[in-house]
Amino acid sequence: MDNAIQLISIFAAAMAVSFGAVGPALGEGRAVASAMDAIARQPDSAGTVSRTLFVGLAMIETMAIYALVIALLVLFANPFVK
Amino acid sequence: MNHSPLETTALFHMGPVAITEPVIVTWVIMAFLTLFAIAVTRRLSLMPSKAQTVLELFVGAIDSQIRDTMQVEPGPYRALIGTIFVFILIANWSSLIPGIEAPTAHLETDAAFGAIVFCSTIFYGVRALGLSGYLKTFTKPTWVMIPLNIVEQITRTFSLIVRLFGNIMSGVFIGAIVLSLAGLFVPIPFMALDLLTGAIQAYIFTVLAMVYIGAALAEGRQESPTTPNRK
Numbered sequence: 001m002d003n004a005i006q007l008i009s010i011f012a013a014a015m016a017v018s019f020g021a022v023g024p025a026l027g028e029g030r031a032v033a034s035a036m037d038a039i040a041r042q043p044d045s046a047g048t049v050s051r052t053l054f055v056g057l058a059m060i061e062t063m064a065i066y067a068l069v070i071a072l073l074v075l076f077a078n079p080f081v082k
Numbered sequence: 083m084n085h086s087p088l089e090t091t092a093l094f095h096m097g098p099v100a101i102t103e104p105v106i107v108t109w110v111i112m113a114f115l116t117l118f119a120i121a122v123t124r125r126l127s128l129m130p131s132k133a134q135t136v137l138e139l140f141v142g143a144i145d146s147q148i149r150d151t152m153q154v155e156p157g158p159y160r161a162l163i164g165t166i167f168v169f170i171l172i173a174n175w176s177s178l179i180p181g182i183e184a185p186t187a188h189l190e191t192d193a194a195f196g197a198i199v200f201c202s203t204i205f206y207g208v209r210a211l212g213l214s215g216y217l218k219t220f221t222k223p224t225w226v227m228i229p230l231n232i233v234e235q236i237t238r239t240f241s242l243i244v245r246l247f248g249n250i251m252s253g254v255f256i257g258a259i260v261l262s263l264a265g266l267f268v269p270i271p272f273m274a275l276d277l278l279t280g281a282i283q284a285y286i287f288t289v290l291a292m293v294y295i296g297a298a299l300a301e302g303r304q305e306s307p308t309t310p311n312r313k
Contacts, residue, residue, distance in 0.1 A: 054282055055289075058282045058286055059286065061249075062241075065249055069244055069251075072086075072087060072255075073088070076089075077089075
């Protein structure tokens with residue numbers, strides 16, 4: 001088992017992305033639902049709402065991107081793999 | 083996937099300095115922006131031409147963003163904030179040109195932007211409040227918060243760097259994966275999505291830079307709300 005670290009690293013990367021995507025997914029779902037609700041109530045403010053929504057979604061999505069960065073660090077820049 | 087997105091390879095060496103592809107692309111963008119700015123602003127007139135009208139519209143949009151976000155007059159900050167936005171936008175979109183990879187998809191370029199924002203936060207804070215006044219903002223609301231405030235300065239800069247890097251790099255990465263899976267035209271929708279992501283990330287980076295600089299100024303304003311000139 002001299003490549004145990006590689007095996008565990010790949011597993012850890014998959015876990016990081018899969019669990020790291022759960023929270024942002026829930027958050028984005030709630031954000032989009034609220035934005036839909038707001039637009040349905042006030043169609044006049046659709047422009048402002050959707051602009052704010054895009055920026056907010058990008059901020060939320062960044063959390064998932066952090067998990068992706070960690071996964072890539074584990075895969076490509078692992079300090080324990082020579 | 084055997085090409086790591088976290089490392090860059092040197093194209094050639096200029097003396098002891100290794101020159102990589104992102105460095106060349108950033109310098110080309112810098113030269114392009116400088117020449118464009120010189121060419122457009124050379125003949126400014128009160129009866130604006132088409133190019134000048136578009137430019138004034140753009141500068142006005144940046145000014146109103148600065149005024150809304152930072153609650154200050156945009157004059158001293160327009161150059162920094164506007165340059166950051168325009169540069170990151172062009173850098174993110176430069177991957178549309180075949181053979182060029184966006185320089186913001188490499189951690190080093192984003193780290194340079196983060197360092198600029200970090201230093202300018204301190205610079206504008208010290209300039210507006212004085213050194214002791216700026217250091218005093220770290221003790222808000224109580225002196226117990228000093229370590230947390232210092233850590234916050236570092237972590238928010240770090241998250242700024244990783245946010246831009248992660249978003250742009252993941253776009254490049256997904257493009258490469260899709261291209262290796264499927265043929266010629268399949269990556270095009272993903273590239274269109276990259277354009278949107280690039281624009282939004284440039285906007286977010288700029289807004290956060292404004293928020294950080296504005297926070298350094300605003301904490302001093304709360305202390306003395308009766309100061310006549312809100313700088």
